[in-house]
Amino acid sequence: MIRSKNISPIRVGLLGSLLVFALAVGCQKANAPDPDPGPTDPGGGGIVYKPTQVTLRQPANFPAMVYDLSQNPLTVEGVALGKSLFYDAQLSRDTTVSCGFCHQQFAGFGHSDHALSHGIDSKFGTRNVPGLQNLGWDREFFWDGGVTSLDELPIAPIQNPVEMDLKFSEALSRVQKSPKYPPMFQAAFGSDTVTTARFLxxxxxxLLTLVSADSRYDKYVRKEAGGDLSSDELAGLTLFQQKCATCHATDLFTDKSYRNNGLPVSSINDQGRYRITLNEADRLKFKVPSLRNVEKTFPYMHDGRFTTLEQVIDHYRTGVQDSPSLDPALKANGQLGISLTDIQRNQLVAFLKTLTDNTFISNRAFSPN
Amino acid sequence: MKATVTTGLLLVFVIGIFVLACTDTSTDPVNTGKLRIAFDNVVSTSDLKLGTATYQNAAGESFTITKFNYFISNIKLHKADGSVYVVPQDSSYFLIQEEKPASQTITLSSVPTGNYTGMTFTVGVDSARSLANISLRTGVLDPALNDGMYWDWNSGYIFMKIEGTSTVAPATQNNTFFYHIGGFGGGYNGKKTINNLRTITLAFTDSGANVQSNAVPSVRITTDAMKIFNGSTKLSIAQYPSVMFDDYSPNIANNYAQMFSYDRTLANP
Structure with a gap:
């Protein structure tokens, strides 16, 4: 029997140390083998696996990237494979539609002049194709943020019945059977076996290489040659910072949040983010899109209802409709929308056009071979 | 002096408890064996027969079942002395599918020998694995190749899927009903989404499962699909012919949390 009066403070200390030691001993974990069957896999194909590393650019005026490159180190071979898959119409059921069909480089990788996504058999989806750029800085994808990893994203459009409508297993099988791809997988991953993880x-x-950071605005901000803005553009920039940058924040031009910007509900009755969270407060909210290359990504809004930037700004001036989930920033001081004169609207449009990155839009590295 | 000796003995005992309690995947040269766990899908007292047999729920609705799948994961085995063997994370995900008999028996390898008296497992796929690097999600966890047990529009696994037909299901749905239940409580900011993960603990109420290097006991678990209808919530097909990612789904998760029971262990089948 131990009575408390028999235990000295030293003994208590010793007992404590031993307990910690016991925990440490008892809870030691064996080093788990790395289950990632990535680049070390032995494989056939007869091609020497010696990929060339690619360093992804981190523009000086951007925040830190969120994609974990250590889980998927970029290589020349991997990027080339990815580009080939991106532009391959074999990934749609009737082999007519590739990823690049809806994501056109000249349109900032949006679908030019298409309000709603356009799939095989001339089927239409319910949302506007978002432009693609700077995806390494995104944590959630799609207008409602339903997809939480860039590495899972392509599954959805490939399998969506109104987009590419191909079972993913069939997509992998077509790629495996194609004479072109197994050597490319071998070169990129050290194995010519096509797996879900390698494909994705x-x-x-x-997609990660699609970094857009060379617009005139970028050069202006980084004080580089070619970064001259006109007085109207500078006035637009000031207005933008005062009236738009709450949501279109940072040099990515989005704070990645979901907001209801007061669009009247259309007949599609898209409830946006609510579908993902089932949170009443998220009804009619959509992800704040980046404004990079916005001049090229028309039509605008989640359902492509506006075709010009002037219409978009006019919506914020006079079209904002109140509802329980309307963003508070659009209801400041009890006043709906954003007040702007006609001149200010034109200055804003002038500024938005400085976000066009012609280097990006014409970069041959991003174009089909 | 006597107290010191007693303290010493007590310490040895306490250290021992910790060592035992935390035993997991360590590579110590402990003797190991295999354990099988067989899931027998039934509907009340009858064997589940896909498509052909007709059943009736507490709401008085007749129905057939055409598909019945569920994820079992994060298995822990308990011994009578309170120690727990945690099946290594990377080999602790199983998809039980009625249409694939081979999937209904799972084999755990490298289980430390001894007599196990119960188990704990999760129905579904935990949030950590749901969000893990895609290279770690192979086999039944492959989001694109696991027989439709994944939502590609709302990243996450479907934990339990039961489909069937009933005359009370809407004609516009071809008289079919769908219950696709998932949701791991995701959302990296803001309010967490629905969490339909459920943890089940079952006692091996007879003599238990004695794992030896030369004996592979087979634990038989009965999964009663009727409990999905007649659990704490009486599920009416007419009222809820299709439940997927929506606010009603936790009721069904609470029901499937009740569908497992221990049957018996076959010593060395």
């Missing part, structure tokens, strides 16, 4: 990570690698 290759596409991620290509």
């Amino acid at each position: 990570k290759a596409i991620s690698q290509f």
